[in-house]
Amino acid sequence: MLIELDFPAVLAQWPILAKGVAWTLGLTAVSTAIGLVIGTLCAWARSGKPIWLQWLVGAYVELVRNTPFIVQLFFVFFGLPAMGVKLTPELASVIAMVINLGAYSAEIIRAGIEATPKGQFEAAASLALSKVQTFVHVVLPPALKKVWPALTSQIIIVMLGSAVCGQISTEELSFAANLIQSRNFRAFEAFIIATGIYLVLSIGVRGLLNWAGPRYLFGGRRG
């Protein structure tokens, strides 16, 4: 059987695709920024804080890591409104992605923090730095540097996971592909092109993070 593929029909709809790419990148950027802050706070809470806080954070991390992202998203978008919290699809997507990345990055950052030599704490104490100062200036930058490749991978996994957000009609890239195929019935072509774009995005974002991380996040101080 002869298969006819019609890619131009899909590419002609490029404004929709461009909008989808913008949403995918936007969602990823916002949830990365907030998710990493939450992850850092959780990692901090899990290393030597009161036992009930360790338990609370531990439960959050395990609950998120052992349930699928799509269920977390549906829970936020469909479940929370039943409790009186109304969310737009975009906001629900960001919340779900932040919750997800927060849990995974907490574990990754914790591994980095635990690798800090004890002498570093003693040196910081001898400089009369407070606990918070020690954490922010002495412990965190080298810890982030150590686990940056793992964090980068996790951020990309979250970006690829955001394809699911189209299911609650957030207008990201997979939603764009679905919209195009519902207009011209070129389903296979639309999804091939979207998949190709995702591949380019994940390679590009990895490169960007590998480049920017050491330069702007923790390298400025020569940490």
Added chain:
Amino acid sequence: MVDFSLWDILRNLLLAARWTVALSLIAFVGGGVVGLFLLVARTARWPGAGPLVAGYVQLFQGTPLLMQLFLAYFGLALFGVDTSAWTAAAVALTLYTSAFLVEIWRGCVAAIPKGQWEAAQSLALNFREQLRYIVLPQATRIAIAPTVGFLVQVVKGTALASVIGFVELTKAGTMITNATFQPFLVYSFVALLYFALCFPVSLAARRLERKLHALR
């Protein structure tokens, strides 16, 4: 409207969870077989196998599983295969799993010191025997913990099959929500059931890691 008791909801979700488990097993076993084949192809340095397998891994790890499912669903149909959600989900998840497993296992084989290969060679073992008797037994030991850990990712991955209409735990949750208008309750149950499936596996992976590390 039919009235659903709490037990009705839970019972239907449990029945649907069977399909989550079944699909996970198919993906894991199928992915393991394909992954092992790719691993041997790479390790044996078949011409072109290195870059091909690397490209394969990049393709499946660098794109969303959701897109892979859609491509399998619409792609197999293009080739004249009568696609059910079952076949599409099984094919996509098998390929996805194999791409991750081959990468995990490649690392484990690479962790075997080169001297082991050379020692095997000096005993006049051929490549198949070196792999079979010297390298794989040692690599398997290192590979067990991360492989079990990856099973959790596979179970979670099957949730996406709900999007192409495969009725497993997540899809059943959506359907029951539509009938009962109790999304908070139903999705809580769905999440807890996934947790009940995955958490023991996570724990097992962690325990294995500790045990096998201590022995090395």
